Amino acid sequence: MEGTTLADRFQEQAAGVCLIAGAPLMAAGTFLEFSAGMPFGAGLVGLLAYLCFIPATLGLARWLRPGAPRLAVVVGLLATVGCVGAVTFQTAILHEWAARTAGTPAATLTAIAAVVEGRLFPALLLFSINFPLALLILGVGLARASVAPRWAAALLGSGAIIYPAGHIGSIQLLMHLADLLLAIPLIRLGLRSLTSATPRGVAVPATT
Numbered sequence: 069m070e071g072t073t074l075a076d077r078f079q080e081q082a083a084g085v086c087l088i089a090g091a092p093l094m095a096a097g098t099f100l101e102f103s104a105g106m107p108f109g110a111g112l113v114g115l116l117a118y119l120c121f122i123p124a125t126l127g128l129a130r131w132l133r134p135g136a137p138r139l140a141v142v143v144g145l146l147a148t149v150g151c152v153g154a155v156t157f158q159t160a161i162l163h164e165w166a167a168r169t170a171g172t173p174a175a176t177l178t179a180i181a182a183v184v185e186g187r188l189f190p191a192l193l194l195f196s197i198n199f200p201l202a203l204l205i206l207g208v209g210l211a212r213a214s215v216a217p218r219w220a221a222a223l224l225g226s227g228a229i230i231y232p233a234g235h236i237g238s239i240q241l242l243m244h245l246a247d248l249l250l251a252i253p254l255i256r257l258g259l260r261s262l263t264s265a266t267p268r269g270v271a272v273p274a275t276t
Contacts, residue, residue: 080261083127085257090120091251098160107168111161118154121147121199122255126204127261131215139209143202150199153192156249160184160192193236200245203228204252220253 085145097114100106125147132140153225164184168176207225210216 079123080127080130083124084128084258084261086120086122086124087127087254089246090117090124091254091258093117093120095244095247097252098240098247101243102240105222107161107165111158111165114161118151118158118199121154122151124258125151125202125206126161126208128257130208132213135213136209139205142231143205143209145204146198147202150197151203153197154199156192157189157196158224160188181207197232198230200228203231207253214228216253216257220256223249224253 093113094117097110097117098108098115103110104222107196117162126144127139129144129147132143156181164177164181167180172180207221207223207228210224227246230242233246234241234246261276
């Protein structure tokens with residue numbers, strides 16, 4: 069049906085926009101996170117980045133449907149759960165900023181931080197770790213299905229491996245490296261989604 073075809077095209081183009089926007093937003097959020105006096109900016113930009121990655125990763129998962137429909141569904145679920153967890157992390161940063169800005173006593177802030185870092189963050193980690201896991205599976209799946217350049221799939225997988233190492237340990241260098249490794253293929257694949265959407269919204273095989 070024509071309506072379905074147009075909806076598929078729109079979904080793929082929307083995913084392309086979100087891929088192109090999400091990658092630099094994530095990099096900007098990392099930069100702001102390590103900039104003095106920028107917790108609000110870091111939290112807000114990070115929130116926008118991971119919201120973008122929900123339709124973005126779902127769009128990439130659609131590329132796997134012809135050859136691996138079950139894998140496409142699994143990747144979509146993992147990416148969604150991971151992005152929701154990451155969004156919650158960013159919301160916690162914004163709440164901390166709000167509490168400090170409102171003049172909450174230092175003793176109260178210390179007690180809240182102890183609970184958040186000791187109990188809330190470890191629980192959220194169980195959800196957010198699914199984001200890089202989904203990207204890693206995507207990288208392998210896209211390469212095996214030959215629907216993305218192998219160099220892009222390799223960078224995507226490499227960035228997905230480095231991502232948790234940097235974020236869990238708050239290692240600035242690794243976080244910036246992961247952002248770079250992810251941004252290059254994500255923007256490339258986003259541009260392709262915008263310019264090469266087929267009538268059914270399925271990507272054509274890529275050349276290496």
